[in-house]
Amino acid sequence: MTPPRPYKPRVPRKFIGAYRPRIDALEKASGRAEFADDLTLKSRFPGMLYAKVLRSPYAHARIKSLDAEPARLLPGVKAVLTYKDPELSSLKPTSAGWTDGVDTVSYERMMWGHFRDRRVLGDHACWATDEVGAVVAAESEQIAEEALKLIEVEWEVLPFVLDPLEAMKPGAPIIHPEIAPRNILPKDAVGGKDVFVDKGDADKGFAQADVVVEAVSVHHNATQASLDNWCCLVDWKSDKLTVLSNSYEADQSRMHISQMLDLPINKVRVISSYVGGQFGRGDTGDQPFFLFTALLSKKTGRPVKFKHSRRESFHDSRQPAIYTGKVGAKKDGTITTMYFKSIGNSGAYADHTMFALKFAPTEITEAALAHIPNVRMESYGVYTNKLPACMMRGVGNSQFNLIFGHVVDMLAEKLGMDPMDLALKNFGHEWGGLPDKSLAAVLREGAQRIGWSAKRHKPGAGPIHDRVKKRGVGFSFHPAWHAEWQEARRGEIRVRITVNPDCSVSLDAPTIETGTGSNTCNVLGCAEALGFLGITPGDIAWPHTVDTETSLKDCVQTDSAVSYLQSEVLAHAAREVKKRLQEKAAKLMKAEPEDLDIAGGRVFRKAAPGKGMSVRDVFRKGDMLPVVVEIGRPPNAEKTGVPYIANFAEVEVDTSTGRVQVLKLVVLNDCGTVMYASGAEAQQIGGQVMGVGEALTEEIIYDEAAGVPLNFNWIDYKIPTMADMPDIEPTLLEVWRGAGEYGACGIGEGTVTCTPRAVLNAIYNAIGVRVDDIPVKPEKVLRALGSVKKLMTHTEP
Amino acid sequence: MVARSGKQACKGKKPPVKIKVNGQWHEFEPGRDIEPAMTLSFLLREKLGYTGLKVACDEGACGACTVLMDGKAILSCMTLAAQAHGHEILTIEGLREDDPLIQAFAKQCEPGYGTALQCGFCTPGFVMAAKGLLHENPKPTLGEIKEGLSGNICRCGCYAGIARAVQHASHLDCVAEGEGAVHSPRKSAPKGGKP
Numbered sequence: 001m002t003p004p005r006p007y008k009p010r011v012p013r014k015f016i017g018a019y020r021p022r023i024d025a026l027e028k029a030s031g032r033a034e035f036a037d038d039l040t041l042k043s044r045f046p047g048m049l050y051a052k053v054l055r056s057p058y059a060h061a062r063i064k065s066l067d068a069e070p071a072r073l074l075p076g077v078k079a080v081l082t083y084k085d086p087e088l089s090s091l092k093p094t095s096a097g098w099t100d101g102v103d104t105v106s107y108e109r110m111m112w113g114h115f116r117d118r119r120v121l122g123d124h125a126c127w128a129t130d131e132v133g134a135v136v137a138a139e140s141e142q143i144a145e146e147a148l149k150l151i152e153v154e155w156e157v158l159p160f161v162l163d164p165l166e167a168m169k170p171g172a173p174i175i176h177p178e179i180a181p182r183n184i185l186p187k188d189a190v191g192g193k194d195v196f197v198d199k200g201d202a203d204k205g206f207a208q209a210d211v212v213v214e215a216v217s218v219h220h221n222a223t224q225a226s227l228d229n230w231c232c233l234v235d236w237k238s239d240k241l242t243v244l245s246n247s248y249e250a251d252q253s254r255m256h257i258s259q260m261l262d263l264p265i266n267k268v269r270v271i272s273s274y275v276g277g278q279f280g281r282g283d284t285g286d287q288p289f290f291l292f293t294a295l296l297s298k299k300t301g302r303p304v305k306f307k308h309s310r311r312e313s314f315h316d317s318r319q320p321a322i323y324t325g326k327v328g329a330k331k332d333g334t335i336t337t338m339y340f341k342s343i344g345n346s347g348a349y350a351d352h353t354m355f356a357l358k359f360a361p362t363e364i365t366e367a368a369l370a371h372i373p374n375v376r377m378e379s380y381g382v383y384t385n386k387l388p389a390c391m392m393r394g395v396g397n398s399q400f401n402l403i404f405g406h407v408v409d410m411l412a413e414k415l416g417m418d419p420m421d422l423a424l425k426n427f428g429h430e431w432g433g434l435p436d437k438s439l440a441a442v443l444r445e446g447a448q449r450i451g452w453s454a455k456r457h458k459p460g461a462g463p464i465h466d467r468v469k470k471r472g473v474g475f476s477f478h479p480a481w482h483a484e485w486q487e488a489r490r491g492e493i494r495v496r497i498t499v500n501p502d503c504s505v506s507l508d509a510p511t512i513e514t515g516t517g518s519n520t521c522n523v524l525g526c527a528e529a530l531g532f533l534g535i536t537p538g539d540i541a542w543p544h545t546v547d548t549e550t551s552l553k554d555c556v557q558t559d560s561a562v563s564y565l566q567s568e569v570l571a572h573a574a575r576e577v578k579k580r581l582q583e584k585a586a587k588l589m590k591a592e593p594e595d596l597d598i599a600g601g602r603v604f605r606k607a608a609p610g611k612g613m614s615v616r617d618v619f620r621k622g623d624m625l626p627v628v629v630e631i632g633r634p635p636n637a638e639k640t641g642v643p644y645i646a647n648f649a650e651v652e653v654d655t656s657t658g659r660v661q662v663l664k665l666v667v668l669n670d671c672g673t674v675m676y677a678s679g680a681e682a683q684q685i686g687g688q689v690m691g692v693g694e695a696l697t698e699e700i701i702y703d704e705a706a707g708v709p710l711n712f713n714w715i716d717y718k719i720p721t722m723a724d725m726p727d728i729e730p731t732l733l734e735v736w737r738g739a740g741e742y743g744a745c746g747i748g749e750g751t752v753t754c755t756p757r758a759v760l761n762a763i764y765n766a767i768g769v770r771v772d773d774i775p776v777k778p779e780k781v782l783r784a785l786g787s788v789k790k791l792m793t794h795t796e797p
Numbered sequence: 798m799v800a801r802s803g804k805q806a807c808k809g810k811k812p813p814v815k816i817k818v819n820g821q822w823h824e825f826e827p828g829r830d831i832e833p834a835m836t837l838s839f840l841l842r843e844k845l846g847y848t849g850l851k852v853a854c855d856e857g858a859c860g861a862c863t864v865l866m867d868g869k870a871i872l873s874c875m876t877l878a879a880q881a882h883g884h885e886i887l888t889i890e891g892l893r894e895d896d897p898l899i900q901a902f903a904k905q906c907e908p909g910y911g912t913a914l915q916c917g918f919c920t921p922g923f924v925m926a927a928k929g930l931l932h933e934n935p936k937p938t939l940g941e942i943k944e945g946l947s948g949n950i951c952r953c954g955c956y957a958g959i960a961r962a963v964q965h966a967s968h969l970d971c972v973a974e975g976e977g978a979v980h981s982p983r984k985s986a987p988k989g990g991k992p
Contacts, residue, residue, distance in 0.1 A: 003909070004907070004908045004909020004910070005908075005909070006908035006909070019906050019907070019908050020906050021903060021904050021905070021906045021912070022906075022912055022914070022915075024917065025902070025903040025904070025905075025912065025913075025914060026894070026899070026903040027917075028903075028914050028916075028917025028920050029899045029900075029902035029903040029913070029914060029917075029920055029924060030849075030889065030892070030894050030899050030903070031848075031849025031850075031888075031889035031890060031920070031921035031924075032849075033917050034848060035851070035918060037848075037851070037852070038842075038848035041842065041843060041846065041848065042843060043843070043846060224952075225952050226916075226918075226952060227851065227853040227859065227861055227916070227918040227919055227950065227952055228851075228853070228916070228918045229853065274916070274917065274918075275916065276851070276853075276916045276917070276918025276919075277915075277916040277918060277952050277953060278916075279952070309855065310853065310854040310855055310856065310858075514916055515914075515915035515916025515917060515918075515953050516915065517912075517915065677908070678905075678906035678907075678908075678911060678912050679911075679912065679915075681908070681909065681910070681911040682911030682912040682915055682953070682955055682958060683911075683915075684911070685910070685911040685954060685955070685956075685957050685958070686911065686915060686951075686953045686954030686955055687954060688954060689951070689952065689953075689954030689956070690952070690954065713854070713856060713858065714854050714856075714858035714859055714950065715856070715857075715858045719950050719952065721946075721947040721948070721949070721950060721956075722942075722943045722946050722947050722949070722951075722956040722959065722960065723943045723944055723947035724947075725954075725956050725957075728957060729909070730909065730911065
């Protein structure tokens with residue numbers, strides 16, 4: 001085992017790029033950090049009521065009639081709202097895919113406005129546990145739950161379908177006929193038509209290719225599994241509505257509530273404090289439960305808390321996708337043509353299905369496939385009666401990488417090439433040549449660290465360990481997708497720096513603290529930019545809570561991009577701070593501002609650096625007013641291309657049991673600039689829990705006959721623990737460079753993306769047969785090995 | 798007489814449940830403060846305001862609610878409040894901020910291991926589970942740490958940083974143990990799934 005190899009910064013800086021503790025580490029380690037559930041204890045809101053919502057026991061059903069009177073009569077019940085009440089029935093149909101979290105948008109401009117398939121507590125249940133029909137507010141959660149049981153519902157049980165291939169067939173139960181008459185999501189303005197990429201002539205390309213390979217990869221519905229269950233408290237007093245929640249997008253949550261409840265924006269206040277893990281959960285706060293909780297508060301005049309249980313937190317998932325990939329090349333390894341087709345299981349609601357199936361692959365085409373002359377992609381998002389698929393870390397990219405890395409590995413084998421050479425020969429980005437320097441760096445470094453040349457052997461032909469175990473290595477790579485130009489849609493990013501008369505700094509660069517490390521990056525970026533004041537990160541007070549009433553617009557915790565987006569603006573703000581301080585000092589020093597400079601907390605004449613005064617004295621002897629600079633800048637839209645990421649895996653497969661053990665992972669990110677090294681490595685290491693979980697153990701299992709999920713709990717939905725995780729080597733590189741002061745790129749989201757494919761390619765290298773669908777459970781390995789004839793699945797009746 | 802009649806009036810009434818929490822005894826009157834089905838996690842959070850422990854799964858699968866009972870790590874969501882009668886509970890609020898484990902979790906930033914926390918939701922549970930582990934085994938090996946803390950889930954995935962922090966807190970000479978000890982491949986096969 002080699003000792004850790006810290007990255008070496010391309011440009012040494014004082015604070016940016018450091019290995020150091022997080023700014024919130026002590027607060028969190030000591031248990032002092034308070035999350036939404038902690039801030040909404042009954043003792044803090046004595047009049048508080050608890051809301052519980054009716055959930056469908058059926059995969060597909062309609063409420064024929066509902067009698068809520070017995071629930072209303074239960075002592076302790078303060079309000080019941082049903083789908084027949086005008087407060088609910090008058091609400092517009094909506095989608096939880098208003099925005100991908102990059103920008104704030106109105107109802108009219110929601111990202112997937114073609115698919116407004118959600119009613120806020122309607123009568124149509126589209127998946128087992130769907131929120132429908134009625135919601136109760138009571139003095140305790142127990143009473144609210146008891147009240148739900150007293151509601152008499154007459155259900156019309158409808159036929160259901162879970163499998164997207166079945167759902168596409170004529171005669172299948174149709175789930176949202178008004179939107180998708182054949183369950184297939186139609187063409188829309190954002191995702192485009194079914195064939196959404198058609199560059200060159202893919203068919204001609206295949207006809208002319210020397211070598212063609214074709215494969216299928218199946219990605220499943222893993223879930224985000226944030227520990228911090230959705231929780232909100234709504235207090236609607238007279239004309240003002242206040243929400244305290246663990247939404248990670250305050251501004252968009254406010255827009256959502258304002259638009260859906262028809263309230264002026266200044267009558268809605270949204271507050272978020274610490275959030276216990278995000279990972280794309282539930283998209284960005286466009287959730288119906290904010291609305292019905294608000295309406296209960298209005299009806300009762302009391303604050304109302306709504307919180308998911310763990311089971312209810314199985315609320316949305318990654319989009320399961322069946323991908324076909326086909327690639328054609330010349331004998332020398334030049335890829336001439338590629339074709340990808342996906343059939344995605346949207347589940348009960350469309351939400352961000354087409355982000356995963358069309359939007360993300362379009363971005364990938366623009367970047368990684370820019371040098372391939374013929375590319376065709378087609379995609380079908382299909383409604384079924386499963387858990388809806390929404391946003392999850394690496395949305396769309398994880399699914400695409402599973403097939404992309406698959407066909408690259410297959411083609412390399414058929415051509416007798418090292419897959420690394422094949423990758424370097426073909427993949428880069430639109431604004432750069434081949435081989436791509438960033439891709440070359442991540443692959444070469446990864447190969448060296450995993451021991452690629454020593455450990456790799458012909459598929460299945462390696463040595464046998466412990467009589468039955470075989471080892472193999474594999475990798476997968478992917479373009480990153482969080483360069484600054486890709487964030488232009490965010491519009492202006494505003495920050496405010498206040499330098500107080502004692503030179504302490506109050507920073508308002510709001511972004512909800514979900515754990516990603518962005519706030520640490522902001523404090524480091526602020527300290528770096530204000531370096532002339534001679535301050536340290538400890539001198540900077542940062543906003544632990546984002547409050548739409550008092551904060552600037554929050555920069556949303558998506559795309560891992562907040563690690564640098566606000567720091568870029570802070571660099572500009574700091575220059576303005578310096579200018580203002582020079583102007584202040586000029587009056588006292590009887591000089592022209594431009595003749596002065598500031599360094600190490602001192603103002604001095606450029607001509608006579610030895611003479612001057614401290615910045616503190618400038619305040620003390622002057623007006624004692626703080627210097628406040630608030631500026632906004634849009635992200636730099638200069639097209640700088642994208643860097644690359646890669647994962648290398650070494651696995652051991654027990655051929656007698658089918659069990660796969662990941663021995664080692666090397667996780668590589670070309671960051672452009674590392675903003676905060678310990679945080680970046682924590683993301684690289686941490687992402688592997690999700691990546692390994694998705695590859696090997698995590699899966700939502702349905703009772704196919706009844707249409708109900710079986711493992712909405714963490715005993716049967718298996719998240720890797722400390723004992724399950726392999727040795728992980730985080731590897732940060734700085735090769736590519738983006739625009740601006742730092743030229744960084746978001747990395748956290750992508751750390752999950754390449755893991756399943758790297759593991760699957762390593763399994764193939766180990767045993768010489770492929771398993772094409774994840775999670776790779778032992779029975780699938782045994783079946784691939786021919787040890788068992790049939791996978792244990794449901795039998796035909 | 799007054800006392801006696803009072804006693805008679807209380808006949809059939811159950812005696813209070815007494816629990817020592819972070820060094821202080823509390824009494825809970827059955828029916829008023831405490832119910833038979835009330836969990837210890839609920840009592841600690843909702844009745845006493847100890848919100849360091851978190852309830853994430855409420856069924857013993859994640860360890861976020863871990864506290865110590867008489868020095869042993871327990872899952873407070875799987876313990877009835879009444880079961881704590883006569884026992885001593887330690888929550889993370891009962892630790893000093895200079896506690897070696899809290900400090901080690903907060904300070905972890907060593908290259909190659911990441912931090913010991915990100916969102917921080919699971920952290921108090923991990924700190925208390927580690928506290929219990931170190932009570933039983935003051936100098937655990939890396940394998941023992943992994944085994945000992947495998948009842949806790951960190952979805953941010955900071956397991957390497959957590960293990961490193963526990964090693965530091967247990968005063969192991971990490972360098973002497975072999976640099977990169979946290980990352981060494983296990984000698985024995987890991988456990989499948991959760992306990």
